[in-house]
Amino acid sequence: MDEHEIAWAAGFFEAEGTACSSQRRDRPSRERNMAVYQGGRAAIPEALLRFHGAVGGRGNITGPYRDRLFHWSTKKNAAFDEVMALMWPWLTEWKRGQLRTATVTAGRKMPPACADGADAPPTLRSTQLAWVAGFFDGEGYIGASGAPGRRTIEMSIGQASTDTVPVTLARVAAVLGVGNLRGPRTMANAWSKLPQYVWRANAFGDVQFAVAMLWRWLGPVKRAQAREALLRYQALGRAA
Template sequence: MDRHELAWAAGFFDGEGWAGKSKRGVQSRVNQAGPDGMPAVLIKFHGIVGVGRLKGPHVKEGKQDLYWWVASSRPDIARVADLIGPWLCPVKRAQFERTLGRSLPSAVWPASGSEERAWAGGFFDGEGSTYLEKHRTHAGYFVPRLYVPQSSEIGIAVELVRLKSALAELGKISGVRRPGGTRKPYRRWRVFTPAAVQLGLHLLWPFIGDVKRSQSQQVMKVIHSQPDLPRGNAAFGVAGARYCRRGHDKWNARIRPFKGRGRNQEDPKNHLRQCLECVRIDARARRVSRGRSDRQRKRRRSPVT
């Protein structure tokens, strides 16, 4: 059995699966919704583990049809645990161990780089999405996002830390969000910039399914159809250029040598990105305007004699 397929199956189970004891014995299950029949990821998972049954759909108005893979015999669950156990994260490993009453094969996480990306692909197939958000300041523009939520009883879910590590430390893990009701608190791993989203998709691409690929292609098609937004403050001219748009020499605009404060002991060389002479001129203009406003306000408040 190919190790990358097993790593993918472990990631998919880490995202969507569970194992536990039931009234009739033991059971392991993976749920997946799909609008077009049995999801391909469930068929792929079933083919990798080689046991269990595919069932569904469960139809509920207003929601996508629900399908699932299920194993309900101890030998079948033991086979699944032995196959994908080395790549599972601690939560699902513990579920299998409690269900079977024995230890699983030794964990291999962190595995090789390609196996970790295969695990990330399975986890993303189960939990992740690529979508568009409206640009905060430019109407009509959109920005891409990679997004994976995960709940955890304590701290940050290990799965999110592992996902971030497998994808070259891309993105950020948010603070805890508390949705209220019966839903558990969760955190989100998100990737924000177009370049980082493209790199994340490049790393995931060999291991994700057609649904996530199609979703990401639609998102990036919109992003690539947009003209690039201008960066920086146009008033400062081209970043790094010696002369600003007003003709000031930015390289020699600093009056006093840089003196660090606290941890910042090295010159950040902001004077190469913006013109300090323009900054001083604008600051003087604001002070003059503020002083004029203060005098006018005092004049209005003075008593009439």
């Protein structure tokens, strides 16, 4: 398996994935469920197909639900453990805790690869960038707007937190080395009542650098958005 694709999958799971345990109706035991969600209508989102391939074809993709949502998921214990072990080295402690809680509450043991002391994060820069690309594919925004002489460009990732800067955003900032961390900010939107933090790059040079660093591992949707934003920003400059 390609460790860069696994690192990408871990970043994508960090952004869009969830794990829990629930009571089974037909027996007293609890079962675990691991899932990754993506919006889509006509076809399975490329990101879900890529995730499915990155974890060795484990799990299944189903949907669309209500004509707008697909998801990859697995409830099989073997697949759950194997996918968890594959992604473990690149996951943050917050997401590891979610997987650990799902496993313990279901009465299962953690795989040896996920035991305490086996969790040193990889230091290879290329896999760190692949993780950031996966996280950005799931949660990132990039766009340019304005008019000639008053143009702006932004590349950002937002996250909610109850106490401090999310470790995911701190990792993005550390790996890319550009942009700033901001927050907390209380949002008026009903979808999130938690304080919001954001990693954001507003300078054209910083955005261009970050895109170049992530390009190899970004999915086609974010590549298209990045290309459009950079070209639009440059076009607004020429029209000034």
